Amino acid sequence: MGQIYKALTIAGSDSGGGAGIQADLKTFQMLEVYGMSAITAVTSQNTLGVNGIYDIPLEGIEGQINSVVSDIGVDAVKTGMLSQPAVIELVAEQVIKHKITKLVVDPVMIAKGGASLLADNAQDALRSRLLPLASVVTPNIPEAEVITGMQITSIHDMKEAALRIVQQFGAGAAVVKGGHSSGEPTDVLYDGEQFHLLTASRYETRHTHGTGCTFSAAITAELAKGSSLFDAVQTAKRFITLAIRYELGIGGGHGPTNHWAYWRHGNMKESMES
Numbered sequence: 479m480g481q482i483y484k485a486l487t488i489a490g491s492d493s494g495g496g497a498g499i500q501a502d503l504k505t506f507q508m509l510e511v512y513g514m515s516a517i518t519a520v521t522s523q524n525t526l527g528v529n530g531i532y533d534i535p536l537e538g539i540e541g542q543i544n545s546v547v548s549d550i551g552v553d554a555v556k557t558g559m560l561s562q563p564a565v566i567e568l569v570a571e572q573v574i575k576h577k578i579t580k581l582v583v584d585p586v587m588i589a590k591g592g593a594s595l596l597a598d599n600a601q602d603a604l605r606s607r608l609l610p611l612a613s614v615v616t617p618n619i620p621e622a623e624v625i626t627g628m629q630i631t632s633i634h635d636m637k638e639a640a641l642r643i644v645q646q647f648g649a650g651a652a653v654v655k656g657g658h659s660s661g662e663p664t665d666v667l668y669d670g671e672q673f674h675l676l677t678a679s680r681y682e683t684r685h686t687h688g689t690g691c692t693f694s695a696a697i698t699a700e701l702a703k704g705s706s707l708f709d710a711v712q713t714a715k716r717f718i719t720l721a722i723r724y725e726l727g728i729g730g731g732h733g734p735t736n737h738w739a740y741w742r743h744g745n746m747k748e749s750m751e752s
């Protein structure tokens with residue numbers, strides 16, 4: 479079987495299977511990384527929206543992380559929905575305690591349907607406790623605006639936000655994602671030294687539920703395998719573009735992306751070009 483690479487997601491459960499823990503584990507599997515989970519909250523959710531949020535007690539979250547790390551071990555960790563300041567505090571402590579060096583922070587704040595997945599009073603904890611521990615942070619444009627306090631209306635602004643997330647808040651790197659912009663969905667990576675722009679075609683579809691989770695999970699999987707940050711982000715961009723392009727078309731609202739697409743269509747030469 480060769481070497482088994484392992485990744486842990488610390489995030490919320492999406493009963494609809496398109497975002498959160500479910501999207502992360504599907505992505506890890508497709509990228510041939512063994513996936514594990516520490517669930518922070520259970521959501522009752524489908525393509526139409528979030529109907530309920532049930533937080534997991536702190537000792538339950540800590541127990542899941544300890545169980546996994548102490549026995550199986552992790553090559554990389556990602557965070558998603560952390561919902562409360564105390565959860566962020568706990569996760570930060572665990573990252574330090576377990577000496578996690580590859581940490582992808584997806585600063586999940588609001589679901590596509592509008593439900594809040596991060597309490598307003600958790601923003602400070604996110605900035606001060608988690609961002610300094612992150613190898614890379616992956617905000618969408620509204621999340622980057624909340625973190626930095628600046629308005630983002632251009633690639634220039636996206637670069638400035640990524641720079642601030644690294645220089646002001648202490649993250650190792652930042653990818654400000656362009657899904658919420660108009661035009662081509664260009665993502666801006668600042669790796670601490672230079673900027674990289676990752677561009678793809680925009681596919682006009684309502685089936686984009688879980689794009690951010692899937693993208694950050696793909697980065698995590700590639701980092702777990704030992705890829706450089708730039709290579710990991712490039713692979714993640716390809717993974718999410720194909721997952722959006724080959725939509726499943728299920729559900730009456732914002733449907734999930736296609737986590738099989740990279741595997742089924744990923745080596746088709748023209749798959750990113752048309």
Ligand SMILES: Nc1ncnc2c1ncn2[C@@H]1O[C@H](COP(=O)(O)OP(=O)(O)O)[C@@H](O)[C@H]1O
Nearest residue numbers: 618655656657658663679680681689690693718
């Ligand atoms: N309609 C689309 N077509 C192609 N790529 C997209 C589309 N929407 C988002 N993306 C890409 O999906 C990834 C997630 O982006 P985004 O939607 O901004 O994040 P989030 O799901 O956190 O809001 C980024 O790489 C972004 O460029």
Ligand SMILES: Cc1ncc(COP(=O)(O)OP(=O)(O)O)c(N)n1
Nearest residue numbers: 490497498589590687688689690691
């Ligand atoms: C449990 C859970 N976690 C995260 C999200 C948000 O995921 P994201 O990838 O940002 O996708 P959209 O909400 O933008 O579709 C979620 N909905 N549920």
